[in-house]
Amino acid sequence: MSANVFVDTCVLVYAYDIDAGRKRQTAQEILLGLRQQRSGTVSMQVLQEFYNTVTRKLASPLPKDEARAIVEDFAYWCIETTPQEIKRAFRIEDEARIGFWDALIVAAAIKAGATRILSEDLNPGQTIAGVLVENPFVVP
Numbered sequence: 001m002s003a004n005v006f007v008d009t010c011v012l013v014y015a016y017d018i019d020a021g022r023k024r025q026t027a028q029e030i031l032l033g034l035r036q037q038r039s040g041t042v043s044m045q046v047l048q049e050f051y052n053t054v055t056r057k058l059a060s061p062l063p064k065d066e067a068r069a070i071v072e073d074f075a076y077w078c079i080e081t082t083p084q085e086i087k088r089a090f091r092i093e094d095e096a097r098i099g100f101w102d103a104l105i106v107a108a109a110i111k112a113g114a115t116r117i118l119s120e121d122l123n124p125g126q127t128i129a130g131v132l133v134e135n136p137f138v139v140p
Contacts (some may be wrong), residue, residue, distance in 0.1 A: 043105065
């Protein structure tokens with residue numbers, strides 16, 4: 001089994017957004033690979049943001065029952081966020097000078113033992129609190 005990879009909300013959203021074009025295919029390939037390697041991880045925050053986004057914010061929103069089934073499907077990847085992660089996020093927010101919600105993603109990734117975060121919202125190539133940020137949608 002390879003090292004854990006933390007998946008941010010955008011990757012899940014693009015995988016199920018029929019209007020996302022190439023990003024959809026890329027996200028689907030990423031999720032399939034992580035399933036096969038048993039190395040994907042998410043937080044409750046990611047699942048909540050995913051559900052809200054795909055049912056309310058997409059041009060072609062998913063039906064709620066379908067979105068709920070997807071959340072259930074990824075629930076086994078989910079790590080629990082506790083007050084310890086919130087405290088860690090406060091430190092990361094101050095040290096890395098990023099927003100609290102992004103810092104909480106990093107704190108959850110650390111708890112999950114992730115070496116990388118796949119995200120479009122953080123600076124690619126940056127290492128935050130020992131976790132490397134990668135934007136899987138940037139074409140080299």
